[in-house]
Amino acid sequence: MINRNQLIALLVVFGLIATCPFWVKSAPTMNTIIAVLYIALLGQSWNILGGYGGQFSFGHAAFFGTGAYTVAVLQIQLGINPWIGLIAGGLLATFVALVIGFASFRYGLRGSYFALVTLAFAEVLRILSNSVSFTGGGVGLLIPLDRRFSNLQFEDNRGYFWVIWALCLVCFLTVWWIGRSRFGAWLMAVRDNEDAARALGVDVFRTKMGAVALSGFFSGVAGVFYAQFYLYLDPSIAYGSAISIESLLVPIIGGMGTLFGPLIGAGVIHFLSELTRHFVGDVPGVALSIYGVLLILIVMFLPRGLISIGTVLLGKSRRRANA
Incomplete structure (x- = not known):
């Protein structure tokens, strides 16, 4: 029943979001909604591996950047349609994730060791993309402007909205399926106690590999969307630490291992980012400092994320009533 209610709630939420193009007239507001959905997709991709699987990655930029560079290089160097590049980017990011x-x-690497390995791979890929010619090196790649649906570019930002809305819906439905499937039960068992899960017959290696593959695919797809939306990439954007930090902050702040946590976290992160930019400007490091303070407060007072506020308040009211 809980999973069915979650599915209904998910469809209702995305149904409400789908009405945005019909009443939002301001282009900046629509861009904000697109940005929140994009960040939610990125955060949910991390949540599959980190929230449900307990495998904290500090280098999700390795998957994101691979997807982004795949679609850009295929378009610019080989003239391949970006819709094909969307699938290719996700699959190549999956391959990198599996490696x-x-x-x-x-x-047997896990915990901080796994986190450092992912961080190291992302840094290696950043250095490589900065050195080879087909990625444009340090100059980066500028994707030619050709606003046609067949080219995954749109005259109106509502076209980008529908693309990221659909990608997010598929990703969130996948996470809903994880929450009710046997694979999801294995994954959460590995997260809670890997040795106990192995003793009960769970194939820990295959379960982790399945999680990292799904996580890599959706992160790569997010990278493809980024490339097509902004039409520019360089190594510091594609494989930079900012992407990895944003990927893990979103579900941690919203609620790890939950269906709606990344969506809540994405909204809060983007709101704070815009608020900081409005009052402080683009001063380097200020936004990350605010994220750090927020993260400390969340860990101290809401270890299950913002999504647990209702549960915490309900628990306090019940304790007061019983007292």
């Missing part, structure tokens, strides 16, 4: 997962999980 990292195999190198880590096959040899």
Whole structure:
């Protein structure tokens, strides 16, 4: 029943979001909604591996950047349609995720060791993309402007809205399925106690590999969307630490291992980012400092994320009533 209610709530939420193009007339407001959905997709991709699987990644930029560069290089160098690049970017990011997962999980790396391995891979890919010619090196790649639906570019930002809305819906439905599937039960068992899960017959290695593959795919797809929306990439954007930080902050602040946590976290993160930019400007490091303070407060007072506020308040009211 809980999972069915979650599905109904998910469809209602995305149904309400789908009405935005019909009443939002301001282009900046629509861009804000698009940005929140994009960040939610990125955060949910991390949530699959970190929230449900308990495998904290500090280098999700490795998957994001691979997806972004795949669609850009295929368009610019080979003239391949970006709709094909969307799938190719997700699949190549999945391959990179499987390589990292195999190198880590096959040899029992977990916890901080796994986090450092993902961070190292992201940094290696950043250095490589800064050195080879087909990525444009340090100059980056500028995707030619050609606003046609067939080219995954749109005259109106509502076209981008529908693309990111659909990608988010697929990702969130996948996470809903994880929450009710046998694979999801194995994954959460590994998260809670890996040794106990192994003793009960769970194939820990295959379960982790499945999680990192799904996480890598959706992160790569988010990278493809970013490339098509902003039409520019360079190594510091694609493989930079900012992407990895944003990926993990969103679900941690919203609520790890929950269906709606990344969506809540994305809204809060983007709101804080815009608020900081409005009052402080683009001063380097200020936004990250605010994120850090918020993260400390969340860990101290709401360890299950903002999504648990209702539960915490309900628990306090019940204790007061019983007292």
